[in-house]
Amino acid sequence: MTRTAHIVGTAMTPMNRRDRSAEEMALQVVAESLADAGVDPAEVNLVVFGNATAGRLIDQGCLRGQTFLTKAGLRNAGIVNVDNSCAGGSSALHLGSLATLGGTRTVLAVGVEKMWTGDRAGTLAGIEDGVPGVDREFLHATMENPSGSVLMALNSGWAMAMMEERGATVEQFAATAVKARRNGALNPNAQFQEAVTLEEVLSSNSIVPPLTRLMCSSFTDGAAAVVLSATPVEGAPRVRASTARSGNGDIDYHERLSETAAAAWEESGIDPADVDLVELHDATSPEELYALESLGFFKPGDAGPATAAGDTAIGGKGIAVNTSGGLVSRGHPLGATGLAQVVELTTQLRGYAGPRQVDGARLAVAVNTGGMIGSHAGRTDAGFIGIHVLEGG
Secondary structure (H helix, E strand, O other), X not given: OOOOOEEXXXXXXXXXXXXXXXHHHHHHHHHHHHHHHOOOHHHOOEEEEEOOOHHHHOOOOOOHHHHHOOOOOOOOOEEEEEOOHHHHHHHHHHHHHHHHHXXXXXXXXXXXXXXXXXXXXXXXXXXXXXXXXXXXXXXXXXXOOOOOOHHHHHHHHHHHHHHHHHOOXXXXXHHHHHHHHHHHOOOOOOOOOOOOOHHHHHHOOEEEOOEEHHHEOOOOOEEEEEEEEOOOOOOOOEEEEEEEEOOOOOOOHXXXXXXXXXXXXXXXXXXXXXXXXXXXXXXEHHHHHXXXXXXXXXXXXXXXXHHHOOOOXXXXXXXXXXXXXHHHHOOOOHHHHHHHHHHHHHHHHHOOOHHHOOOOOOEEEEEEEEEEEOHHHOOOEEEEEEEEEEEOO
């Protein structure tokens, strides 16, 4: 018997609030996703719970899912906790998909992150926990900058490489941020819901050149959840491929992204040209362009001009990119980001996205990455990459 994992329920919190606890957010998305699926909490057999920073920021280092979901009514479910830095959400969905294919009847994948605690230095340190100590030491020694974020400095280096090697421009980076904020303005759950102009992006505070403030993702509180079932439900998207790779420092981040994408296309039996929309990991706006090229949606050097021309916008002539607003506008609550991407794609494939709906959406891809490894040895590889290909029901 061939099993398929179907996404039968989803939920996410508004990401523009800082006043809620991790427990409150987790309980909300569990209740709402199960209600969306028509599933009683006692029917859930497995929960995979993603979180990155609770151990450092809110004194909950272990049993995070068990702690935050005590009041959720999940009396018959095992709870497995995963971290994987910014990719906890896609890691949870990957494990949940495998469990569903293996015969587990009802699986709940949850991600939650509480990043706003009043301790900015602590949050930055929590983000950098996604980098091995030896690499962290190297990055601070070589990429320390006024922003306080060596990871933004790393993104700056990638942006400069795109400009030097692929002809990308700062104006293209800014156009990418403008698109993100325009999409976020259509998303009631986005962290930032106001459109901005090209001039506003270019003139916003410098982080690490060429990055400006409006080109970068921000600390975000938020949660998301997805209910998986092997039983088909009308209108429920199916997981056509769930592909995961971890780097070891042998190759660079974008090479790893290309390798993982090739594996996802092979697993799903599709070509990048078949995809209608993608939610990808735009920690910065230049990274959106680099990722689009690494994933095979554009040839090297083509993503920037296409984005500036409006091809990747909702209603554009090409693939629609980050209709939710992406990390730059929807927000980046580390362990929840990968699931927030899938909530958006499921909403699109169901045809429920309202003013940001992509007409005829049938095939969608979520790309979530987390952690960096190998910088001290001259390469910066990805700690984890999770790619999910979804097909409308």
